[in-house]
Amino acid sequence: xxxxxxxxxxxxxxSVYAQYSFExxxxxxxxxxxxxxxxxxxxxxxxSMGGRSVDMPGWKDLGNDPSEPVNDDPADxxxxxxxxSRREVAARNVRAQAWGVPDLTAILAGDDPQKLIVRRQxxxxxxxxxxxxxxxxxxxxxxxxxxxxxxxxxxxxxxxVDTDIIEAAYLMGDRADKFRTIWMHSxxxxxxxxxxxxxxxxxxEQGGPLIPYYMGLRCVVDDDIPVAAGVxxxxxxxxxxxxxxxxxxxxxxxxxxxxxxxxQGHGGGVTEM
Numbered sequence: 417x418x419x420x421x422x423x424x425x426x427x428x429x430x431s432v433y434a435q436y437s438f439e440x441x442x443x444x445x446x447x448x449x450x451x452x453x454x455x456x457x458x459x460x461x462x463x464s465m466g467g468r469s470v471d472m473p474g475w476k477d478l479g480n481d482p483s484e485p486v487n488d489d490p491a492d493x494x495x496x497x498x499x500x501s502r503r504e505v506a507a508r509n510v511r512a513q514a515w516g517v518p519d520l521t522a523i524l525a526g527d528d529p530q531k532l533i534v535r536r537q538x539x540x541x542x543x544x545x546x547x548x549x550x551x552x553x554x555x556x557x558x559x560x561x562x563x564x565x566x567x568x569x570x571x572x573x574x575x576x577v578d579t580d581i582i583e584a585a586y587l588m589g590d591r592a593d594k595f596r597t598i599w600m601h602s603x604x605x606x607x608x609x610x611x612x613x614x615x616x617x618x619x620x621e622q623g624g625p626l627i628p629y630y631m632g633l634r635c636v637v638d639d640d641i642p643v644a645a646g647v648x649x650x651x652x653x654x655x656x657x658x659x660x661x662x663x664x665x666x667x668x669x670x671x672x673x674x675x676x677x678x679x680q681g682h683g684g685g686v687t688e689m
Contacts, residue, residue, distance in 0.1 A: 421516035421686065422529050445542045446636050447549070450597050454656040459506055463663055470506040475499055506659060509548055513540070519685040533689055537672060547640060549658070553651055554642060576604045576650065577611040581631065584652060598633040600650040601641040608635075 462470040476499055484494060515533050522528040560568050570584035585592040608614050608630055616626035628635040633652065642649045665671040672689060680686035 419516065421518055422521055423518060424521055424524055426521070445539075445546065447546060447599055447638060448542060450599075450634060450636050450653075451655050452597050452653040452657045453660040454658070455661045456659055459659060460661045460663060463506070463508060463661060468508055470508075472504040472506060474502050474504070476502050506661075507552075511544065511548065513544070514688060516686055516688045518681040519687070520681055530687060530689065534672065545662075546638075549660075550640060550642065557649075575607055576600070576648070577607050577613060581633075581650070581652070584650075594654040595633060595652045596655050597636060597653045598630065598650055599636045599638060599641065599653070601643060601648045602637050602639050604641075604648050604650055605635060605637045 459470055459472070478499060479497065481497060486494075517529045517533070522530070557569055560566055568587055570580060570587060572578075572580050572583075574580055581598065585595055588594070605614075605628070613630055614635065615629045617629055619625060619627050628637075641651075667673070675688040677686045677688060
């Protein structure tokens with residue numbers, strides 16, 4: 417993809433003394449406050465050592481073999497059991513973005529776009545990380561369908577107001593009640609509201625917004641949820657379902673680096689970030 421710069425045509429050239437303003441993004445960032453993400457300092461420490469991923473070996477739980485009665489026969493030895501191990505992998509994602517602003521753009525617009533770019537870094541990376549998380553979840557679902565027969569995916573052509581969420585939860589059997597959060601598209605939420613199936617609970621924050629719940633699940637609504645050919649996806653999570661560690665940027669230029677190109681813009685200059 418070719419480089420793109422914020423040029424004069426992309427800016428509004430106001431009259432003298434007019435105040436320059438910008439349009440805020442309206443994408444929801446609630447998923448990062450819903451309790452499904454957690455961090456582990458031990459994993460952060462291992463990620464800081466380099467490598468594309470971190471192996472996380474562990475032991476499986478004891479099996480469900482019933483206990484056995486004892487007797488007084490010295491020749492009757494109880495059968496030994498073993499436990500298995502499991503291997504999980506924490507993948508490393510290294511992401512970047514760049515913006516370019518010619519000096520002439522700022523001069524004629526009466527305001528420097530660099531200020532907004534710097535000011536909006538936190539919000540931008542929250543949204544970017546959310547999209548990365550969605551990409552990971554889509555990969556998890558695709559892997560489950562390809563390698564495990566889709567045993568954790570409920571596919572249906574019915575409306576979400578039917579029994580689909582209950583059916584999906586009980587793919588986990590007697591652990592169905594462990595789910596705490598559902599991440600869905602606004603059109604799915606609309607269907608549930610029209611059916612009068614949403615309850616609202618006050619947030620713990622004084623004066624905070626009411627939090628929507630459906631059948632005990634906290635609802636997080638986001639229009640970046642995958643939609644394909646009119647089919648909507650919803651994700652259900654238990655608390656602390658996803659391990660998410662962020663490391664500081666240790667590159668020479670820091671998290672936000674400026675590169676001045678004085679000859680570009682035919683001598684007017686361009687700043688790249």
